[in-house]
Every structure is written in C-alpha cells, then in structure tokens.
Amino acid sequence: MQSPSKSPKSSRPTPVVDVEQAEAALVEHYPRLVRLAYLVLPPSLGRNRRVLTAHALTQRALPRSRRTGEAAVPGQRGGGGGQAGEGGRARALGDPAYAYMRLQVLRGALDASVPLRWNAWPKRAQLPPLLPQVRGLRLFPRSGGSDELALDQRLSTLSGAARAAYVLRGLEALDDAGVGAVLAAAGCDDPEDALDEADEVEARYDLLASPEFDPCSLQARPTDLMRRRQHMKAAGVAAAAVLVCGALLGLPGEGWGPDGAAAPPYAQNPAGQAALDPGQLTTAAAGAWKRSARTDFSMWPARGDLIGDKELLRRALAVWARPGESVQVSATPGTPAGAPPGPARLLYAGEVDSARVVLLYDGLRIVRYAEPKEGTGGAALDFARVDGATGTEANAVVVDRADGNIRYLTAPWITSVGVQDLLKPAAKPVAVRRSADGVTDPFAGPAQTGACTSWNALRLRDHTGAARLTTDLGELVPAHLTAGRPQAPREATAAEWSKSACSLATVRSHGVRTVNAWTYARQILPEANGAADWVCTRADTWSGEGSRILAQFQTADGPVGAVAAKAEDSPACGSRDPKVLAGVLWKSRAGSWYLLGAGSKNVTSVTGSGGERTAGNVLAVRSERTAKARLSGTLADGTKVNTLR
Structure with a gap:
C-alpha cells in the first residue's frame, strides 16, 4: 500500500506556472489562502499577530520572477478530495497555480510554527511581518460560538504539521494521500505522523468555514492608548535629550546642568x-x-x-x-x-x-x-x-467562560444565587452552588448564536433579602435589569422581561451598565384581536455614551416583541426625556392591515402618515400592506413629537 507521504510520480508532465498565473490565483482565492494560513499558524502568536502574519505569508507567496517557461515553478497537484462539493473549491483544486500558491503559503505557515533557536538563523516566516502593519488597532476575526472556541483550543495542542493536515482535510477536502503529498512537498518530515495526530481531533470540518477563522472579516479595537501615548512622549523626550546633549557637549565648561523641575523617569517613580x-x-x-x-x-x-x-x-x-x-x-x-x-x-x-x-x-x-x-x-x-x-452593579464579576458556561465571583453580601430563564417566567429559578470563596458552579449563559429559545439571567439575593436580576452581555460585570418608568425604575421580574429578553442580544459587548424595560402604552387591537403592549427598552452604558433604545410591539399571543423603532445616543425613554412614539403595520387575524401607533402618556394626540388624527396616545387606522409606518404626535403644550429614530 502506498504511503501518503510518498505519492507515485505521474507520467504526465508537471504543469508549469508563471507569475501571471500565480497572481491570478492569488487574487481569486485570496480569502481561502489567508484562512488556510491563519488556521495553520500557531495560536500562541495571538489573534492580532496571526491575522497580520497570515496576510503577510499569503502576499509573500507570489513568486518574485517575472519570467515564464524555464524560470517558472511547477504546480502542486491536489489530492483526491472527494468531498469538495463547492464549485469554487473544485476549481481551486484543479488549478495548478492555486496549488502552487497553497504550497507556498503552507510552507510559510509551517516555518512560522517552528520555535526560534539561539544556534540557528531565524527563517523569514518566524519573524514578525514587516507588512502589512496596522498601528493603533488590534485586528481579530469575529467571535464564533463555543464549538469554534473549543476547536481552536484543541487545534492549539497539535503540532504545525498536524494542524495543516486537519485543515487540508477539512478546508481543502483532500484525502489522506493528497494531504500527505502536499505536506511532503511543504517540507514535512513525517506526514504519516501528522495525519495520525490530526486523527485525535474530532472531524468538525464545517466549523473551519466559521467567521471565527476568517482573517478577512475583522473587528478592530484600540491598543493600549495610554501606553502608546507614553511611548510617544518618551520618544519625544529622548529626541529632545539627544539634541540637548549634542548642544551641551559643544559648550565649554562643565557641560550638564541641574535637572530643575523635571520628574524622574517612570521606572524610578515610587508611585509607578x-x-x-x-x-x-x-x-x-x-x-x-x-x-x-x-x-x-x-x-x-x-x-x-x-x-x-x-x-x-x-x-x-x-x-x-x-x-x-x-x-x-x-x-x-x-x-x-x-x-x-x-x-x-x-x-x-x-x-x-x-x-x-x-x-x-x-x-x-x-x-x-x-x-x-x-x-x-x-x-x-x-x-x-x-x-x-454600587449595590447591584457590584454584586458579581465573571471569573471564567468556557464552552458557553459562565462562573461568577459574587459579592460577600450575596446570600443566594439562582439562574432564571426569562423566556419561562413561571418556572422557578434554579439554585446555583458556590464555593467557600464565592465562586459559582458553571452554568449556561444566554445563547450567543442561533434561535433565541432561552435567556438565562442571574438572580441574586443579598443580605437585605432583596432579589435582583442581572444578565451576561459579554462583559466582566453583568448588566442590571430594571423595569418601570424611567424617572423611577425598580427591580425587574422575569415576567416583565419575558418578551423583551431576546432583544438584549443587540446590545451585547457594548459596555452596558443597566437595561430598563418600560411598558409605556397599552392598546386594544381592532377586530377584537385582543390587546398589545408597547414597551421601550433602554440600555445605558458605563461610559454614558452609545445608549441604545428599542420600541417594541408585544401581543399577548406572540412569544417575543416586534421591534417598531430604534435609536442610539438619544435621551428618549430615559429620565431626562421620558417620552416616546412608535408605530407598526399590523395584520389582523382576518387578514386586514392596520397602521398602529402609540406614544407615552404625555402624548395627547397622534397623526398617521395619511393625515389620520386621533386624540389620546394610541392610533389604529386601516392601511395598505406597502404603507410606511410614519407618525407624529403632540404634547399637551403643543410640542411636536416624532417617532423614535
């Protein structure tokens, strides 16, 4: 039986690839090649450096020679890849130029996986890339779910060659013979060992296409701004010192003078x-x-x-x-x-x-x-x-997240901890055990992907006996959930959040401090279709900026509310501006369409987009399916109110 690392030589001539063909393959398949490099590179580099290195290796793979013919490089044939059902992947595997580019990218990624040695010159791929460079930002792919995180952690335990084998199987759909041939051509000493090591990881190849592993679709965050400013200041001070030193060395006499009012360097600063x-x-x-x-x-x-x-x-x-x-x-x-x-x-x-x-x-x-x-x-x-x-906002801090589960360290004044599914308000909270240090057992946090079928909130009871609801929104400190009028919010119950909980996903990872749910109007629906609530949720942040407001239309038979309007950085629905107006197009059970609208209690009249006007804070008029839900309102003093936007 033929070893995968020693594929038989083909009798057909080896395809020749010139630089124009290689460049065309690079442009056409750039996202696939960069993803391949990112997955093979060692995770110990950190996500920011992995992204930049993956792009650098891919761009560096293009041959330098502009000549064709005898100066061109032979293409590497793809292996058997019987699972390549996608048209783009199939075309790539049959393209010698793509196979050559893939081989060059793989060689660079494997070289970068080799640790530096003091007795050997480093290879180019082992050094930080000169280009591309991004200053002042950290770039990393969008976060996936717990499955992607678990796969990334598992791949991090493999050798570079085993990671390459796993990725070639999953991303390129090569069979073992094809993987062995590519690894051997890339300089792998023992492809069979790499394949055996890759077999130890569960074959979740579908996850390799996740945004978690896409270095072309990135999120940006600032680097350490304070440290960067300190470095800039230090560089400026150093440059000034060089100039002053040069001037003083040219002066007669003693040279250096007293330091005056200058403070000592940070390294000698007692406070530092x-x-x-x-x-x-x-x-x-x-x-x-x-x-x-x-x-x-x-x-x-x-x-x-x-x-x-x-x-x-x-x-x-x-x-x-x-x-x-x-x-x-x-x-x-x-x-x-x-x-x-x-x-x-x-x-x-x-x-x-x-x-x-x-x-x-x-x-x-x-x-x-x-x-x-x-x-x-x-x-x-x-x-x-x-x-x-203070109080509720200082009741718990995340100590660990793993596989979609969370552990909290609770404040010393917390007497009991429970988990409440907000979508099942009638169910009793599930008690959560804590260690003597106050660390909770792991429990499932709110679902981050897929359909919103549950939303777990943390129910904390303190030494006064008061119970408070908080929820994880991707931060170290959970957000406090409240309900009621913006001027006097109170502790929320699960029932008050049962139809609004899923909307909390829109404010995840935004530095949210508190979220208030306010039922600002109740409307009897036309044609005896029951009643509906109009609810405004306002998420305020720790920084005081970037607040997010949603107006929702919630019917008795609907599992979740429908978003009628939304706004950012607005005082609406808050203590400074406790008024709101929103409208929706609604279809009755009989199939008739209506324009519905509702404002807060201080709205005395509502006017529809067709000029229909009603006294009070709710409106219900027949409409067309294609109409726009545009409303305006009036306060008691004649002030005009527009819909939330």
Whole structure:
C-alpha cells in the first residue's frame, strides 16, 4: 500500500506556472489562502499577530520572477478530495497555480510554527511581518460560538504539521494521500505522523468555514492608548535629550546642568513602582462591608487559594502594565486599557477550571488576568469600566467562560444565587452552588448564536433579602435589569422581561451598565384581536455614551416583541426625556392591515402618515400592506413629537 507521504510520480508532465498565473490565483482565492494560513499558524502568536502574519505569508507567496517557461515553478497537484462539493473549491483544486500558491503559503505557515533557536538563523516566516502593519488597532476575526472556541483550543495542542493536515482535510477536502503529498512537498518530515495526530481531533470540518477563522472579516479595537501615548512622549523626550546633549557637549565648561523641575523617569517613580509591586496591593478585611455604609468593590475582601502567590500576582501586574504581543487584550467600549495609576485592590486569585485567574480593582476598572495552569502562553487580560458601581452593579464579576458556561465571583453580601430563564417566567429559578470563596458552579449563559429559545439571567439575593436580576452581555460585570418608568425604575421580574429578553442580544459587548424595560402604552387591537403592549427598552452604558433604545410591539399571543423603532445616543425613554412614539403595520387575524401607533402618556394626540388624527396616545387606522409606518404626535403644550429614530 502506498504511503501518503510518498505519492507515485505521474507520467504526465508537471504543469508549469508563471507569475501571471500565480497572481491570478492569488487574487481569486485570496480569502481561502489567508484562512488556510491563519488556521495553520500557531495560536500562541495571538489573534492580532496571526491575522497580520497570515496576510503577510499569503502576499509573500507570489513568486518574485517575472519570467515564464524555464524560470517558472511547477504546480502542486491536489489530492483526491472527494468531498469538495463547492464549485469554487473544485476549481481551486484543479488549478495548478492555486496549488502552487497553497504550497507556498503552507510552507510559510509551517516555518512560522517552528520555535526560534539561539544556534540557528531565524527563517523569514518566524519573524514578525514587516507588512502589512496596522498601528493603533488590534485586528481579530469575529467571535464564533463555543464549538469554534473549543476547536481552536484543541487545534492549539497539535503540532504545525498536524494542524495543516486537519485543515487540508477539512478546508481543502483532500484525502489522506493528497494531504500527505502536499505536506511532503511543504517540507514535512513525517506526514504519516501528522495525519495520525490530526486523527485525535474530532472531524468538525464545517466549523473551519466559521467567521471565527476568517482573517478577512475583522473587528478592530484600540491598543493600549495610554501606553502608546507614553511611548510617544518618551520618544519625544529622548529626541529632545539627544539634541540637548549634542548642544551641551559643544559648550565649554562643565557641560550638564541641574535637572530643575523635571520628574524622574517612570521606572524610578515610587508611585509607578508601587503599582507593580504585589506587596503593595491593598485588600479589605473579610467583614469590612458589614461595618461600612458602602456596598461597592472597595468592600470586597481578597479571596481565592492563590492570594499569597506573589509570583502570580507579579505576572498579573506586569502584564497589566505592558501586555505582550501574545496576550489577548479586551476592553469594554469606553474603558481605558492603560497601566494602573497606583497600587490596586486585590479581589481574587485562584485556580478556576484550567486557568489561574486574578481579579484586580483600581477604583475605575475591574481587571481580569488569566493564564493557563501550565506556563504563561495564551494569557488574557480583560478590562471593564465600573466607576460609580454600587449595590447591584457590584454584586458579581465573571471569573471564567468556557464552552458557553459562565462562573461568577459574587459579592460577600450575596446570600443566594439562582439562574432564571426569562423566556419561562413561571418556572422557578434554579439554585446555583458556590464555593467557600464565592465562586459559582458553571452554568449556561444566554445563547450567543442561533434561535433565541432561552435567556438565562442571574438572580441574586443579598443580605437585605432583596432579589435582583442581572444578565451576561459579554462583559466582566453583568448588566442590571430594571423595569418601570424611567424617572423611577425598580427591580425587574422575569415576567416583565419575558418578551423583551431576546432583544438584549443587540446590545451585547457594548459596555452596558443597566437595561430598563418600560411598558409605556397599552392598546386594544381592532377586530377584537385582543390587546398589545408597547414597551421601550433602554440600555445605558458605563461610559454614558452609545445608549441604545428599542420600541417594541408585544401581543399577548406572540412569544417575543416586534421591534417598531430604534435609536442610539438619544435621551428618549430615559429620565431626562421620558417620552416616546412608535408605530407598526399590523395584520389582523382576518387578514386586514392596520397602521398602529402609540406614544407615552404625555402624548395627547397622534397623526398617521395619511393625515389620520386621533386624540389620546394610541392610533389604529386601516392601511395598505406597502404603507410606511410614519407618525407624529403632540404634547399637551403643543410640542411636536416624532417617532423614535
């Protein structure tokens, strides 16, 4: 039986590829080639560097020679790929130019997977790419679901050749003989071992097409702005110092003069040194919150079995001050990601699942540092703004996320924790067990992908007996759910959020602090079709900017509300401007179409797009299916009100 690493030679002449053909293949199949490079590159590079390196390797694969014929390079034939059902993939596998480009990209990605050695010159692929370069931004693919995360973590444990074998099977639909031939041509010493190692990973090849692994569809986040400014300032100071030094060296006499009012460098600044010294971390006494009028993060005691691990704390503080390229840094919108201004407060340090986690608080931000139990590769640093957090907003912090599950560290004044499915308000909350340190058992968070069939919220009961609802929106701190008039919101119940919960997905990862649901109008529907509620949900952020407002039309028989209007950065539905107007086109059970509209109680009349006018804050007039739901309203003092937008 023929070994896959030694495919028999074909009697047909090897196709010849010139640079024009290679360039055409590169342009046509660029997204596929970049995805291939991204998947084969070692995840330890970090998502930002993997993206840039994948693009650099793909662009660098184009042959430098402009000549054809004898100077051209032979194309690599694809293997048997019997599963390639897509037309684009089939054309690619049959194109010698594409096969050549794929081989060059694969060689570069495998070279980049080899660690640097002190006794050998580094290969070009092992060095950070000169181009492309993106300054001031971190680029990374869009986040997928728990399955994609699990696959990425599993692939990270493979060798570069095994990752390449898995990707060639799944992305290129090559059979084992074809994979072995390509790996051998790329310089792999033992393709059979690579194939055997790839067999250890479950064949979830469909996930390779996920946006999680698409380095051409990217999200952008700022780098550490404070650190960048410090570097710019330091560079300016250094340049000025060189000029002054040159001038002084040309002067007669002593040369250097006194420093005057100049401060010492940051490295010699006592405050800066103290901020990075684990011995200077502050902590609260275990029962301090019982004697204080405050219930905020400053009253949390330090908990966890690693609070005495000075080396772990030193690493956490050092990464906070200057995260390396391999560190995955994230920050909620509006949150600075700079170094600590002074000694921070230690909230937690311990082992959670497969990681060591440290939680710190500097008065403005919660900072979460996580590293694997073995080594420090793949460390993560997360920032969340929590200035002014008191009571409910300081009740819980995420310590770990894995496979769609969440673990929280709860405040010392929390007496019980439960999980409530908001889409099933009649069901009782499911109790969640906590460790002695206050860390919850893992439980399923709100679904991030697919149909919205459930929405789990956290129900926390504190020492006063009050129960409060919060929900995970992708941040370190859960968002507080309230209900009622914007001027006087109150604690929400699951029933008040049962038809609006799925709309919370639209404000995920936006730095949301609180979300209020306000039923601003109730309308009797035409033709005895029952009644409907008009609900306005307003999501306010920690930064005070980027609020998101939705007006929803909710019928008694509908499982979820229909979005009638939405707005961003608007005072509508808030305490400063508690009024709203929205309209929808609605079809009765008999098949008739109506223009429905409703405003808050301070709206005294509503006018439809056809000039129909009604007294009061609700409108229902016959309409055409193709009509536009355009309304205007009037307040008691004659002020005009437009629909939410």
